[in-house]
Amino acid sequence: MKVQVTVMLKDGVLDPQGEAVRHALGALGFDGVSGVRQGKLIELDVADGTTEDQVREMCEKLLANTVIESYRIDM
Known part of the structure; x- marks a missing residue:
């Protein structure tokens, strides 16, 4: 199963x-x-049955710096 995570700098961050x-x-x-805001798109191939909560945990622990970045998950 493919999951896309879009990571962007939060508003107000240079x-x-x-x-x-x-x-x-x-x-x-x-x-x-x-104005231009640049971000990153991360595409994951995950096992069937992977939950959005598991992907959110991946984002919180590795894929996004949640102090300055926000993320969106598309499953």
């Missing part, structure tokens, strides 16, 4: 990579972009 992308887009002539 995103230097996103800011660099926004600046680069402006330099390429894409002036309408006022």
Whole structure:
């Protein structure tokens, strides 16, 4: 079974990579972009029967730094 976990910086946390992308887009002539937030998508192949609570535990223990990041699980 495939599970996708999307990890993003929480609102209010500085995103230097996103800011660099926004600046680069402006330099390429894409002036309408006022903000960029960059995150990561983690795709897991897990055993059938794996619960959302188990995936949440994976996120809390390893996949996301919950102090500065939030995550969304799509099963």
